[in-house]
Amino acid sequence: MAGFIYVVGIGPGKEDGITKEAEKVLQQSDIIAGYKTYIDLVRDRFSDKEFFENGMTKELERCRKCIDFALEGKNVALIGSGDSGVYGMASPMLEEAKKVGFDKVKVIPGVTAALSGGALLGAPVGHDFAVISLSDRLTSWELIEKRLRLAAEAHFVMVLYNPSSHNRKDYLKKACDIVLEVLPEETCCGIARNIGRDGQETEIMTLRELRDTEVDMFTTVFIGNLDTRNFGDYMVTLRGYREDL
């Protein structure tokens, strides 16, 4: 009988950032599959498991491999950091499963960087917000620009994923320039680096300063709205509570 494929978000990386449900699923699985960097986050704790790891850009192959394992009767945990849905493997896994009529896939959520990085910074996403990836690997840069502009006009707090990579060193600068057409230079912004991992740090700054800040692919960027304040140690988007409400 075929096993199950669980697409599991393991949270920000540190051992206790995972949900109890996700931890249980990993414990009960026969094989843990994923991108090498994510496997490294759990390898020691689950050393009794079989692992299948492959590289970035090999996502579809990874999904098909999981189906093969499940058809052999094994329970598979396909893991990723953060949430399993948000820029995660749940979407391609469900798509590949549908193609071959495999219907034993379950999705287990996790704490995505907008939340884990948000908690480190205080409460930047206390109200309506938009999550945007600056990676143009699967999305056109034109659409990314449009989303940045409309999100700024809508006064969404923005959380930017994948703000940089080897080939996209100036993407955050380009993104800030678009937002600066709508929002003031002093808009409160923040970054969270290496969330839940060695070298974890946060920084709070203005939108103008963010424009000239170098970030790497392990950084999550938060752009506030007109209700976002720099409280020194914290970046907080006010919710508008008043005594009479």
Place this chain on the structure above:
Amino acid sequence: MAGFIYVVGIGPGKEDGITKEAEKVLQQSDIIAGYKTYIDLVRDRFSDKEFFENGMTKELERCRKCIDFALEGKNVALIGSGDSGVYGMASPMLEEAKKVGFDKVKVIPGVTAALSGGALLGAPVGHDFAVISLSDRLTSWELIEKRLRLAAEAHFVMVLYNPSSHNRKDYLKKACDIVLEVLPEETCCGIARNIGRDGQETEIMTLRELRDTEVDMFTTVFIGNLDTRNFGDYMVTLRGYREDL
């Protein structure tokens, strides 16, 4: 010496939806404070704790009470369902703490309904998305309408929180009408009810059908974009993976 205040997101409600970190913080706290409905979710598991509960609209009083407890030397866990940041208590707690110069507040994230409901539905938030509350208690309806319209124009997947209440029975209908000015009637949508609690259920439907669906305050609503598909059991926003990418 003053204790710490931990603002803790306990996830969707079921016992294993909480992160290991949040569970540990609750175990180590002296007092668990929160809105009554959330306290009820953890009361049995933490029966050795002291509890402070009060009602909706009493958020600021709750925060000040937490500061009082901490100043008495107690460690306080101020809990809420989902994430501590997203429409949660982290923002008002940090604001009240700043007013009185209390600086021992830590924010512990949790799995918000966009993620837990998303996992039940499959992968609706597989790509860029916007989270919007339809509650006009602290936000003007005009701003909510503007955000809905711009989010639709930007082709964000949308997750709607607080889609209904006693005084706002037709707000989801009004929201859908705005989105329908931009997106086609057959746009794939979904709802998740009572996530992680008794009566949990999901439903996938078109935007046109969503417009005429009755929801309550324990429902989270997902509006897809042009890349979102109804796979029968699942609502999946395609990420655009191709073999050659």
